[in-house]
Amino acid sequence: MVMNKRDFLKSSGALVAGSMISQFSPAQKQPVPRENWAGNITYSTGNVHTPATTDAVRDVVKQCDKLRALGSRHSFNRIADSTQNQISLVDLNQIEIDDSARTVTVGAGVKYGQLAPVIDARGFALHNLASLPHITVAGAIATATHGSGLHNGNLATVVRALELVNANGDLVHLARDKDGDAFLGAVVGLGSVGIVTRVTLDMQPTYQVGQTVYQDLSFDQLEHNLDSIFGAAYSVSLFTDWQHHRATQVWIKRRLAPGENHQWAAEFYGAKRATEKLHPVTGHSAESCTEQMGIPGPWYERLPHFKMGFTPSSGRELQTEYLLPREHGYQAIMAVEKLKDRITPHLFVTELRTIAADNLWMSTAYQRDSLAIHFTWKPEWDVVKQILPQVEAQLKPFAPRPHWAKLFTVPPQQLQAEYARLGDFKTLLQRHDPGGKFRNEFIDMNLYAV
Ligand SMILES: Cc1cc2nc3c(=O)[nH]c(=O)nc-3n(C[C@H](O)[C@H](O)[C@H](O)COP(=O)(O)OP(=O)(O)OC[C@H]3O[C@@H](n4cnc5c(N)ncnc54)[C@H](O)[C@@H]3O)c2cc1C
Numbered sequence: 001m002v003m004n005k006r007d008f009l010k011s012s013g014a015l016v017a018g019s020m021i022s023q024f025s026p027a028q029k030q031p032v033p034r035e036n037w038a039g040n041i042t043y044s045t046g047n048v049h050t051p052a053t054t055d056a057v058r059d060v061v062k063q064c065d066k067l068r069a070l071g072s073r074h075s076f077n078r079i080a081d082s083t084q085n086q087i088s089l090v091d092l093n094q095i096e097i098d099d100s101a102r103t104v105t106v107g108a109g110v111k112y113g114q115l116a117p118v119i120d121a122r123g124f125a126l127h128n129l130a131s132l133p134h135i136t137v138a139g140a141i142a143t144a145t146h147g148s149g150l151h152n153g154n155l156a157t158v159v160r161a162l163e164l165v166n167a168n169g170d171l172v173h174l175a176r177d178k179d180g181d182a183f184l185g186a187v188v189g190l191g192s193v194g195i196v197t198r199v200t201l202d203m204q205p206t207y208q209v210g211q212t213v214y215q216d217l218s219f220d221q222l223e224h225n226l227d228s229i230f231g232a233a234y235s236v237s238l239f240t241d242w243q244h245h246r247a248t249q250v251w252i253k254r255r256l257a258p259g260e261n262h263q264w265a266a267e268f269y270g271a272k273r274a275t276e277k278l279h280p281v282t283g284h285s286a287e288s289c290t291e292q293m294g295i296p297g298p299w300y301e302r303l304p305h306f307k308m309g310f311t312p313s314s315g316r317e318l319q320t321e322y323l324l325p326r327e328h329g330y331q332a333i334m335a336v337e338k339l340k341d342r343i344t345p346h347l348f349v350t351e352l353r354t355i356a357a358d359n360l361w362m363s364t365a366y367q368r369d370s371l372a373i374h375f376t377w378k379p380e381w382d383v384v385k386q387i388l389p390q391v392e393a394q395l396k397p398f399a400p401r402p403h404w405a406k407l408f409t410v411p412p413q414q415l416q417a418e419y420a421r422l423g424d425f426k427t428l429l430q431r432h433d434p435g436g437k438f439r440n441e442f443i444d445m446n447l448y449a450v
Contacts, residue, residue, distance in 0.1 A: 032088045036073045036080075037134075038317055040381060043070075044083040052091040054163075054171065054197045060087055061195060061437070062169035068440050069195050071139020072111060074132075075405035076319050078442045079143065080191060087195055089138065097122055097203075103160055105200040108138035113308035116300030124203040128152045128235065129303040131351075132312035138196045143405040144188045144363045146372065147303060148253075148353035150231040154365055156187045157358045158202040164194035167433040171197075185421065185428040188362040190404060190447075192429055192438045208256040209234065209302035212264045212294045213278050214271035217247040219337070221269040222330050226371075229269055230326075230354045235303060238352040239280045242340035247271070247352070249280060253303060256296050264294045280305065281314055281348045281376070288312065313376055314348050318384055320391075320407045321374040322400035323364040326354055329371035335394040336373060342390065346383050348376040361421035364401040372403075385409065412449040422447065 032048045035041065048070070049060045061067060068082035069089065080086070092107030095118050104119055112126075113133030119125065128147040130140060137155075139145075146154035161175040164186070172194060174183045186193045217238065222229065230236045234255040238247040250271050254262055266273050277286040277293060288310035291297050306312035313319075324332050333352065336343075343350075351374040355365045364370065373395070377384045388409045392400065401418045402408035416422055426447070433439070439448075 032070065032086075032090070033073065036075060038074075038076055038315075038319075038379070040076060040318055040379060041078060041081065043081050043086065044078075045081075045086060047085045049085060049087045050091055051087070051089075054092070054165070057087065057089070057092070057165050057195055057197055058169040058171065060085075061165050061167065065437065066440075067195070067437055069108075069138070069142075069191050069438075071108075071136035071142070072134060074135045074139070075143065076407050077405065078440070079405055080139075081442065082440050089136075089195070089197065092197055094198075095119075097124070102203050103200050104203055105161075105198055106137050107198060108196050109136060111136050112140070112300075112304075119203055120206050120298050120300060123206050125206040125299045126155075126201065127158055127204060128155065129300060130155065131305040133300065133304050133306075133308045134312060137199050137201070141187055141199065142189050142191050142196070143403070144360070144365065145405065146353070146355045146365070147235055148230075148237045148372075149235040149356070150227065150354050150369075151356050152235065153356045153358045154360075154363060156360055156363060157356075159187045159199055160202050161200035162186060162196055163198035164189075164196045164432075166194045167435060167437040172432065175200075181424065182428065184359055185361045185425050186432075188360045188404075190362060190443060191440075192443050193432050194438065207299050208258070208260075208296045209253050209299050210256055210262050210264075210294045210296045211251065211253045211290060211292050211302045213274040213292050214250040214252065214268040215248065215274050215278075217250050217269055217271035219245045219247070219333065222333065225269060226329050227326070230371075232268070236354070237305070240350050240352070241282070241347060242337060242344050242350060245337070248282065248349075249274075249278060251280075251292075251305065255299075261296065262294060280351065284314065316379045317348055318377040318379055318381060318407055319375065319403075320377065320384075320388060321372055321403035322392075322395055322408075323355065323370040323372045323403070324395060324398040324400045326369045326371045328398045329354075332371065332373065332395055332398045332400075335397070336391060339387070339390055339394060342387055343375070346378050346380055346387065348378060350375050361425050362404075362419060364403060366419065366421070370401075374403075374406075377407075381407075412446050415446055 089108035141156035
């Protein structure tokens, strides 16, 4: 079963019945790369298991002393790393729609970019997506991955049920309606509760979205209008390079009624409507970006910033993000702005988004409506790792929670203090994984170091 450095199984992947849909074409056999997507992490093991069935996942779990699940490798830190074994669920790629329950159940290898057109064709949609569709559902929910929207919870908030393999190799089913705390603790599981094999998500009727970009919104507008600006449409993102006290771009994603052709205003809080399609990073080609200029289109071709089939964002880059209470959003932005001349030379772009509060124990938006301050850095870790403590010191008064999948230097004790249910989470890990099979250095350091 160990697929170390040799060809892998074909990922044929059936879409399962009940309410069956279609079938993926077989993918080329390819070894799982030993670097993350950004290339800033080389994984610490050559042992990658690629089981093709849930029973085979159980066998792998039973055989390994130490094991970490690997999604599509889009995290920027060592959260997915292992010094002994990784398991890729790429071959668990079934998609099963239940029309009457309005849910979809996906194998852990399924990416949002594969799932979205399938459910859309069936008349359904998800509530939100991240900036890119290239990531797996299982990997995204494990780290509380989010999009934007005052009333949109992160992607894990629409998880209705999980199937996972615990450290004994037993199959565990957890459902929102039946399992209460055991479910709320396991969804944002940081890869440590078990190897997730299937995820069931809530769907809603499909919808159209129009996206328009405005340029140059003064930060002065945020002082009294932050909620109105971020609440002006279904999903709103601001981009900045921190220079000139302004957002260089405002991306507005408006949910449209069927047949609606929204008349976009020429100005938005003083920002001017763009006259051409733009990439968030000045000077980058907008070809990789989703359609703009207000042209209506399906939800999954507008909610992400980047198109499937293209390199999202910049490519070689580093990412950092902090979530903090939205009510302190303006003060937090002003605190970071003080470092603008330190930050800008090493930055591709910063993005500001909002995320609705939730009840998932390890979620970065746990019980607080949040503003997220994100940094896409140039691949200059030697410098960036010196800037991060400065940014974190500026944000400390606002109790920032770093994105679990991005780069940060927040000390473990400070991080742990931000999670009121951390003790309960550790009890949950003890129940599913008493011997620490699914723990790695990242988890030991950030959750357990005192
Ligand atoms: C260009 C780019 C843009 C991004 N944009 C956004 C954004 O808009 N919003 C945002 O919030 N984040 C964003 N991210 C971060 C990204 O969403 C997270 O890194 C996410 O976790 C990636 O999912 P993945 O499938 O690549 O998982 P991986 O990075 O491979 O793994 C992440 C974690 O999930 C765990 N995991 C994966 N599969 C399983 C499984 N089957 N069972 C148990 N645990 C599992 C792993 O063990 C690991 O702990 C972006 C990243 C990139 C590179």
